[in-house]
Amino acid sequence: MIKWIITKKPLFNRINLQKFPLDKLLIYIILTVGGIVTLLPFLWMISTSLKSSNEVHMLPPKWIPSKIMLENYFVILNRVPFKKYFINSVLVTVCTTVGTLITSILAAFAFSKVKFWGRDMLFTLYLGTMMIPGEVLLIPNFVTLSKIGWINSYKALIIPWIVSVFAIFLLRQYFLGIPKELYIAAKIDGSTDWNYMWNIMVPLSKPALITIGLLKVIYSWNSFLWPLIVTNSPTMRTLPIGLTSFSSEGGTEYHLMMAFATMIVLPMILIYFMLQKYIIEGASRTGIKG
Template sequence: MTKNILKKSLIYIILVLGCIIILLPFLWMISTSLKPFNEIFLMPPKWIPSKIMWKNYGEVQSKIPLLKYFLNSVFITLGVTLGTLITTILAAFAFSKVKFWGRDVIFSTFIGTMMIPGEVILIPNYITISKVGWMNSYKALIIPWTISVFSIFLLRQFFFTIPEPLYRAAKIDGCSDFKFLWTIMVPLSKPALITIALLRIINSWNEFLWPLIVTNIPNMRTLPVGLMTFTSEAGADYHLLMAAATMIIIPILIVYFVLQKYIISSMTKSGIKG
């Protein structure tokens, strides 16, 4: 009994320490974003500002077109997420329910591409985008990222949990593959699809390198790229930098906390069979 109590106490202590280590940088960022400039470098550090400077956020918006960057990020994120869901649903269904020659070999090849670092294919992708004339366009920022091997793998595993007799019964009743997919499998796969959407939203929202190399005009900048350019303009105004970073992070945190329960549900169910 005493041993179990000590074990649980140790686990809770480790978890609490881990949470503190993870949360401290975010709390410091928010605190700094609300400080006057002369309190940023105080020693010892001051966590609570003597005067909350909400005007820091207004000053950031006056220096850079943050709304334009925000709308660009929202549009690109929605485009990537919607495109990924469509391609993932079709591919996962083919790899889980449709019988065709070489299916397992093709799927294994797909999984093998996950071992290739993204930087390796960055230059070939850039050359392709340049050759087809998509530089400085939404097409360059959306279309190359609408296929996700991990998303296909995750949804395929989830599709395996849907009973095979259900599929065969639907086929006997004259239901086409397309109808079965969209009227039965997709509604049943809501937790997995929400998880995939959430992961794509986070990845697309935070993407920095690709938008940086395929766009070179201010109107096409996303929030991460806009923040990078702002760092050179703001210089040592770290309170403004922290305010800009806070405004970029808050939307994605809200989305994550609203949908986080579906991640656990999906991961649990997708691990039942595979």
């Protein structure tokens, strides 16, 4: 192989051969090492999740289990109320995402296409909330919810999260980019503002809506501190809460913990690989999550 490379390259390229590829090779090596370090925990998670409990505690560790134990996943499905956690997580994620999309469309439309007194002041007020860390809201919101008796309910997990100022902001920018002529044309055709919004603006803003939706899905699915505080019965737990409680009970059963973790992580990884351009685009717009 080496001989082939040397003999194939013409002599006058020698300087390039010495200097240029070495640079590039180094770049590839660094990036590959970084990539391996990034992926290693995921591979280790999946590998462990397929091991028998004996093989988990074996040195040196094997990357490929001698027997693939898919059973671990079924053990998790049956041992803990995994199905319940899963349904809760899906329900909360779907509802918060749909809710966020609806409230964002309405608010973004008002902030971009309806002119009214106090609009800019209200928009500034909205944007101001992005400066408030979620921790500030935690205790009073808990008190509010316990006063109206929502603790341990889906309402507590969903309702406070169906508005995202970042989503409104992103969508408003998008709406502002839609030419006025479309609105005038729609008006001449006798369309109301309401119909114009749903029939013209929303379909035109699909990329922005997908981005907003995906960021919300990821955020909701992974959300931890809030569901931890507002739920205390096992039947209301979402997946991440279920995993932490399983891991304190499960003690040393790392193969089962890893199977559990894999089932939380995998859906998001699949969504990410299918639609990553929207996710990366959205994430690069801001440092504020959710």
